[in-house]
Amino acid sequence: MKALLPVAAAFWLIALEPRLWPGALAYLLAWFLPVRWRGELVWGAPLFGLYLFWGLELRPEAFGDLTLRLQLAGRLTSGLLVWAYAAGLARRRSRWAAVPLFAWAFLLRPEAAVVGLGLAAWAYWNFWYLRAQHLERGADFRIAPRALAVAVLAALGLAALVGLSGWTPLAAPRAAMVPVPSRGALETPTQAPPPPVVRGPSGRAAPAPAAGAALPGWVDALSRYAAVLAAVASFLLLLVLARIVWILLRPGERRFGFAPRMLVLAALVLISLLFWMAWYGFLYGGEGVGAGAFAPRPVPVTAPAVSAGAEPAEPSPAAPRWPGRVLGGALALGTLALALLIVGLAFALWKLLRSRAHEAEDPLSGGAGVRRRTERHAGRVRAAYRAFLLAMRPRLPRPASETPHEYAHRIAVREPALAEAVWGLTRLYEPVRYGGLADEAEAAAAEAWLQRIKAELEKGEET
Amino acid sequence: MIEAWYERVARNVERVMVGQAEALRLMLAGVLAGGHVLLEDVPGTGKTTLARALAVSLGLGFKRVQFTPDLLPSDLTGVNVWQDGAFRFVPGPVFTQVLLADEINRATPKTQSALLEAMAEGQVTVDGETRPLEAPFFVVATQNPIEMDGTFPLPEAQLDRFLLRLRLGYPDAAEEVRMLERLRARHPIEALEPVSDAAEVRSMQEALAGxxxxxxxxxxxxxxxxxxxxxxxxxxxxxxxxxxxxxxxxxxxxxxxxxxxxxxxxxxxxxxxxxxxxxxxxxxxxxxxxxxxxxxxxxxxxxxxxxxxxx
Structure with a gap:
């Protein structure tokens, strides 16, 4: 499996600018960590996204400016804090209590809503994913109130810190280091914002758009939102790519449990890439037109002058029209997607052949006609047994030292009406809990036994 | 596969041993796990019969040693004897596959410890020469927990070498009646046939790892x-x-x-x-x-x- 990583690394290297290679390589190499830590890397994907997104400004000249340095340090530190906190929660059952952490994005600027939505989508995705994981294992899935409270407090604290530092994560890539216009500036577009230094994603100072007539407020706002959307799109793209790598790294049966939903993710990738390409024009992060791709006219930034101390602007290269850029990007995307597809297909084929070979070797499998036994079905059986334990708790709780078999025996003696259903469920549960996987029929049977037990219990209460 | 083997062996042993199904199951578990068993019970509960029936049913070599205070280590392991101008090793009863060490606590600790190497490592060293025992090697030792006069309680190190300690207990009345009826004529153990062999036992032991x-x-x-x-x-x-x-x-x-x-x-x-x-x-x-x-x-x-x- 790890043999695929160099291939993936090669794609990253092709797609990214050279100065981003160290971070991308570090992230990929981190997948060599022990299995139990890989889950945390998924939580780290947004941080990696932040690195790639704002890493566009990681150029040497930025380090000569104290303000820029502080801003950079603030961004990286708060990103790291978010990651560490989420990762810490990830080790607990209520890891999705990390969701409120992302509320901080809403507290900063109106445009933050867009980024916030992206983050919320990511958080929801994690929530769904983790819920499925828990159910697979038959484990409890609920929010621990204490963890939630800690998360809210941490979010508020972080928001306060961020607010005090004056840092905002919401600058579009081309103007990330520029003081961001205030809410008033957005609401009254005729008011000129402070003169910005417009920097391209490649790190060079890019020519500011020519001064022109002020656009209506909604065009300006749309343009800015489009810029943020592009950021969100790239963010989602990175997330989806990380997810794909993650799912490929999952062992055996567990990998394919989410296969149909991966189609949705693939669609997300496509949409994200379209946004991204429309914004940057090229996958490698060349000088794109930014919001201009979305707005009918250039963004009404009226002060093209370069601020003192900043590097001089270079003459603008003759940029192709935006359809040309999109087509160029599409070509790059197509190449990348094709290569990924070939690798994915080869991998799937290898998995299929290997699983067939295992089935042929394993006399217990029954050959090609074997029923599909998966962890998801096992999770359903375990969840049913857990629900049974919860249902029995008020009436005849199971001591911790009692085995499922002993417990079933005790219930059968004390509650003969439940005996058949309890034995039925226990006999399904034992091989799953201590032996491994289950199939659809077993999972359905376990749930049916559970319903029967519940019905018997309700009947008993009524009488 | 193992379950069928167990059913076959158990059915065979039960032809001569009535009412000890649980002890038999645990003894077979001991065989599968490659351990040794200490049977501890009062006389007349069928300890020797069970061990012998098991050995016959498994098709393994069987030897019985009555442990007494004057039993020497060489009586167990064997000795080198001078014969025709050279030393020739005469193997002791430990060179078998199922060794019944009857009333093991009646031998001196020195003799008891002569079994340690055989039990732990499946080999015997005599006069500096190490000889392997044929696998599977299974020791069934018996001791009487009541009559302790003139006995030497097994040292902890040796007890730890026994995988299981079992107590057979008396059969219930119905089982005892059945036993009397079955053993009215000659003891059926003389007619007991093996239903397995050493190779099968070894393959069962290997299957356990899966x-x-x-x-x-x-x-x-x-x-x-x-x-x-x-x-x-x-x-x-x-x-x-x-x-x-x-x-x-x-x-x-x-x-x-x-x-x-x-x-x-x-x-x-x-x-x-x-x-x-x-x-x-x-x-x-x-x-x-x-x-x-x-x-x-x-x-x-x-x-x-x-x-x-x-x-």
Whole structure:
């Protein structure tokens, strides 16, 4: 499996600018960590996204400016804090209590809503994913109130810190280091914002758009939102790519449990890439037109002058029209997607052949006609047994030292009406809990036994 | 596969041994796990018959040694004798596959310890030369727990080498009637035929390695063993070797039940026979009647079985 990583690394290297290679390589190499830590890397994907997104400004000249340095340090530190906190929660059952952490994005600027939505989508995705994981294992899935409270407090604290530092994560890539216009500036577009230094994603100072007539407020706002959307799109793209790598790294049966939903993710990738390409024009992060791709006219930034101390602007290269850029990007995307597809297909084929070979070797499998036994079905059986334990708790709780078999025996003696259903469920549960996987029929049977037990219990209460 | 083998052997043994199905199951678990068994009970409960019937049924070589105070180590292991101008090794009764060490506690510790190497390593060293024993090698030792005069209690090191200690107990009335009816003429053990062979036993032992044991169950085994060490009434708790023995016996019991995975019930069933003889209870509580078996029971009630967390 790890043999695929160099291939993936090669794609990253092709797609990214050279100065981003160290971070991308570090992230990929981190997948060599022990299995139990890989889950945390998924939580780290947004941080990696932040690195790639704002890493566009990681150029040497930025380090000569104290303000820029502080801003950079603030961004990286708060990103790291978010990651560490989420990762810490990830080790607990209520890891999705990390969701409120992302509320901080809403507290900063109106445009933050867009980024916030992206983050919320990511958080929801994690929530769904983790819920499925828990159910697979038959484990409890609920929010621990204490963890939630800690998360809210941490979010508020972080928001306060961020607010005090004056840092905002919401600058579009081309103007990330520029003081961001205030809410008033957005609401009254005729008011000129402070003169910005417009920097391209490649790190060079890019020519500011020519001064022109002020656009209506909604065009300006749309343009800015489009810029943020592009950021969100790239963010989602990175997330989806990380997810794909993650799912490929999952062992055996567990990998394919989410296969149909991966189609949705693939669609997300496509949409994200379209946004991204429309914004940057090229996958490698060349000088794109930014919001201009979305707005009918250039963004009404009226002060093209370069601020003192900043590097001089270079003459603008003759940029192709935006359809040309999109087509160029599409070509790059197509190449990348094709290569990924070939690798994915080869991998799937290898998995299929290997699983067939295992089935042929394993006399217990029954050959090609074997029923599909998966962890998801096992999770359903375990969840049913857990629900049974919860249902029995008020009436005849199971001591911790009692085995499922002993417990079933005790219930059968004390509650003969439940005996058949309890034995039925226990006999399904034992091989799953201590032996491994289950199939659809077993999972359905376990749930049916559970319903029967519940019905018997309700009947008993009524009488 | 193992379940069918077990059924076949058990049916054969039950032709001569009535009412000891549970002891037989545990003994076969001992065979599968590659361990040795100490049968401890009063005389006349069928210890020797069970061991012999098992050896015959498994198609293994069988030798019986009556342990007495004057038994020497060389009487067990064999000696080099001068013959035709050279030393020739005359193997002792330990060179077999099933060795019945009858009333093992009547021999001196020196003789008892002569068995240690054979039991632990499956080999015997005589006059500096090491000779391997034919696998499978299985020692069934018996001792009488009541009549202790003139006996030498087995040292802890040797007790620890026994995978299981079993007590047969008396059969119930119906079983005893059945036994009398069946053994009215000559003892059927003379007519008992083997239903397995050494190669099959070895393959069964190897198949045990393929069984699945959940990591949480392994942890359960360790917790149980550690609980015996932490018990305030215990002077010496179960050793790490005991944990290994408990795991292997639980796996063997699971295999005999026809499962390819281990249940906590297997561990619980194995706990008493595997752990109790390895635990030394403090003398001050022993005189109050606390036994090693009770310590194991306490551990089983104190340690949580891995199932589902309810929060």
């Amino acid at each position: 069984l699945r044991m959940e990591p949480e169950l392994v942890r359960y085994v360790v917790d149980l063993v550690r609980a015996t060490r932490d018990d305030p009434d215990v002077a010496l708790g179960a050793s790490p070797r005991a944990a290994l023995a408990l795991q292997r016996t639980a796996m063997a019991l699971a295999a005999l039940a026809g499962r390819d995975y281990v249940l906590p019930d297997d561990v619980k069933q194995a706990a008493g026979p595997v752990l109790a003889h390895r635990i030394i209870v403090r003398p001050e509580v022993r005189i109050e009647g606390v036994t090693a078996a009770e310590v194991v029971e306490r551990a089983l009630k104190a340690v949580a079985v891995p199932t589902e967390e309810l929060g």
